[in-house]
Amino acid sequence: MGALSHIRVLDLSRVLAGPWCAQNLADLGAEVIKVERPKSGDDTRHWGPPFAKDPSGNDTTESAYYISINRNKKSITLDISTPEGQEIVRGLVAQSDVVIENYKVGQLAKYGLDYESLLKIKPNLIYCSITGFGQTGPYQHRAGYDFILQGMGGFMSITGEADHLPGGGPQKAGVAIVDLFTGMYASSAILAAVIHRDRSGEGQYIDMALLDTQVAMLANISSNYLCSGVSPHRWGNAHPNVVPYQTFQTSDSWIIVAVGNDGQFKHFVQVGGREHLADDPRFANNPARIENRAALIPLLAEMVKEKTKAQWISLLESAGVPCGPINNLQEVFENEQVIARGIELHVPHPRAGTMKLVASPMRLSKTPVEVRMPPPLLGEHTDEVLRSDLNLTIQEIAHLRSKGVID
Structure with a gap:
């Protein structure tokens, strides 16, 4: 019942x-x-x-x-x-x-x-x-x-x-x-x-x-406007307050990388072979990365294109960096978690x-x-x-x- x-x-x-x-x-x-x-x-x-x-x-x-x-x-x-x-x-x-x-x-x-x-x-x-x-x-x-x-x-x-x-x-x-x-x-x-x-x-x-x-x-977006009086604008797949928190093109597809803190950023660039980016004062913390977004994102985009979607998902999950694929509907319904949940x-x-x-x-x-x-x-x-x-x-x-x- x-x-x-x-x-x-x-x-x-x-x-x-x-x-x-x-x-x-x-x-x-x-x-x-x-x-x-x-x-x-x-x-x-x-x-x-x-x-x-x-x-x-x-x-x-x-x-x-x-x-x-x-x-x-x-x-x-x-x-x-x-x-x-x-x-x-x-x-x-x-x-x-x-x-x-x-x-x-x-x-x-x-x-x-x-x-x-x-x-x-x-x-x-x-x-x-x-x-x-x-x-x-x-x-x-x-x-x-x-x-x-x-x-x-x-x-x-x-x-x-x-x-x-x-x-x-x-x-x-x-x-x-x-x-x-x-x-x-x-x-x-x-x-x-x-x-x-x-x-x-x-x-x-x-x-x-x-x-x-x-x-x-619109939740927090409406609230942001009511608190600030400033109308937000479009960011595409990027985030206005966190960098890098967006989509990246791999050698064969696309992935989402959602770096939430400085430690995750360090792990991200380490598995990509760009350890020096974590030590660069322009990118060392999130406020700096936001300020220097235009310089950082092309460097990360070049890095991500060097590996496949599957390689990046495996590496980032092992390193504790939040990430995920952008699945089409066939991939969604073939996903093992979707199948397990019935x-x-x-x-x-x-x-x-x-x-x-x-x-x-x-x-x-x-x-x-x-x-x-x-x-x-x-x-x-x-x-x-x-x-x-x-x-x-x-x-x-x-x-x-x-x-x-x-x-």
Whole structure:
């Protein structure tokens, strides 16, 4: 039994931030019912290729994007713009603990599915709205997209190669970090609201905004600005306060070297055959190395190119110098530590036969995370949910299907 096995979540969200939040709750044991549009479903079902393969090696209709964020959920199709669809949502809300939605501000009020309306059905409801800019402020009605928020929220002003170097300029992250962080923060907020409800009997409204999250997740960088009044700039893979703490190109690849103190620097240059650099007054301590970064880094770059990635990793690990490779995804999933931790999962799937997923990183000793269901087919559980949860008859379900309310 998962830690949240007593919780039911009605997931009215789509794309990434909301589904990521709902998947976290589902992994922890919550029953999650995902409501999707008839015919097309969640937008991400079509965000491919790549798609999962069937046992014969042919593409299924299950996109890699969709399956990464929707395991452990039931899928029902429902047209919530219809009175019948709205009534079904209300019926499910009456039996749920949490609602997650990421519609534009005010959009669900048109259907009577906003927080205030649903409180009349479920007085202790926990209702989480996820939008680009939140429910208040001059931007509340703007659409919010991860890429735009990475720029607007300051992330891209500190990410990318330094402006004066080749290739310098703003750079987004390689994954939609604002959506993912917002989903994680939303998960935490919902869990806090569940604890509060269990203690007090009160539900509450949660207003999550991508912009808020992006500014908050800059952590020490935001704090640096607030304390100094100076906007930080891009350093690429270098560190503003520690040298050398960056990537270096080897004879065959790249490595990361993260020298944290003067002793580690001495060991670094010793194994590279440049012992004299540790005795050079320009490089003898970290403040000096920062001041003379422009002179030091080319010397170290020349040194590192003399050996392969594997040679450097072996030498530096033996010398106690923090280092690591820059792996591609094949190397990641072939890594012995990743294999030992069981991060790649193989789960049964009705179309793919066996589907590969990435395990949740949450490791709980008493209530472990488990994959109870693969990412659902579109509308896979519609009939089941309507029959078992709302007591609809076969004839009533057939009537809804004939009107296009469900698939």
